[in-house]
Amino acid sequence: MDEQPRLMHAHAAVGMSGHPGLSQHIQDNTGANDGDGRKQDIGDILQQIMTITDQSLDEAQARKHALNCHRMKPALFNVLCEIKEKTVLSIRGAQEEEPPDAQLMRLDNMLLAEGVSGPEKGGGSAAAAAAAAASGGIGADNSAEHSDYRAKLSQIRQIYHTELEKYEQACNEFTTHVMNLLREQSRTRPISPKEIERMVGIIHRKFSSIQMQLKQSTCEAVMILRSRFLDARRKRRNFNKQATEILNEYFYSHLSNPYPSEEAKEELAKKCSITVSQVSNWFGNKRIRYKKNIGKFQEEANMYAARTAVSATSVSTHGSQANSPSTPNSAGSAGSFSMSNSGDLFMSVQSLNGDSYQGSQVGANVQSQVDTLRHVISQTGGYSDGLAANQMYSPQGINANGGWQDPTTPSSVTSPTEGPGSVHSDTSN
DNA sequence: TGACATGATTGATA
């Protein structure tokens, strides 16, 4: 036990020599001529501090109060702060020195690229476009899906910013609270402004980890949304009945050369509420499947032939009708054909293809369609095979190699009446 | 649940 005072005195001596702040402070407060008194003071204070834990709570409280009011207290706190600075805090500080977080940077970059963080304008749409481009480029065709994607991305963005705001608010509040607390405590224990500053840094780092979690969750949400958006592209939806009928009508009415021009595709796409690519896909599939199994499609071909015939009859009966303008029937007509559902479409398609609509030919065509209709009716009961069926809708355009005649030539340009396999010539028998 | 239908995708080709 006797050792303690000696140690304390030694410590005080070290403090005096090692911490000019204290000696300076003492000199400032007590004057230079009172050396022995100063040493005694310091020794007393340190002894009181060292023995305070051995005392009862009440005694300790009283001693603490006395110490707090002691004139040497500021100087002592200065010394203790410096000791802390040079030992614990410096070590901790060294440990806390971290390189910039690469993961956080990655998250930031991704959120910026996805349009979640950063300037809002065009963020979502740009990201949607990027997603579309990454998936093979569907452009404006899937505007509905894009808008859905944008809406969901916007939702994520909103949630992210709300949470970020909350986080920043909480961080600021907590920082202020801790700073106030530390300032308050600095009256009773040695806390330097630098230490408070460091503590603020620690709090910010802790909150940064929360922020990173938020960013991570947001990134995950964006990735899920993105993958769902991209997956949706592959999801097949059957076209509605009307669209299929429009496409089939065009196909069978251009059977000799079922290669719609770009304009025709656009018109069909508009009419069917599908994309041009879908029209191309449909015709690609149809051509192949028709060619592979003509017999199977014969019934369908007859049905559409009958329809067109009925439409033609209707035209001849009622004269020109606004709702059913004549359209080309490259499969067998002389270039003018009436379609019940899409007459105006084919009218425009025809003109786009370079055909001229010749009203005077309608009468002749109508006769051929009526013949077709009669043929269909007479054949009620179905065909036994594809060959029999070809009497009506033969694959006249298909050449020996199994392909249609020059696909680049619009069907309506070639005069079907000149073709040996035209429906017109076939059915007129 | 399996067979078939059908829209989409992909690689080859002219």
Add this chain to the structure above:
DNA sequence: TATCAATCATGTCA
């Protein structure tokens, strides 16, 4: 670059 041909993946129906 459009088309073909094969194939995949999903929808539909009995």
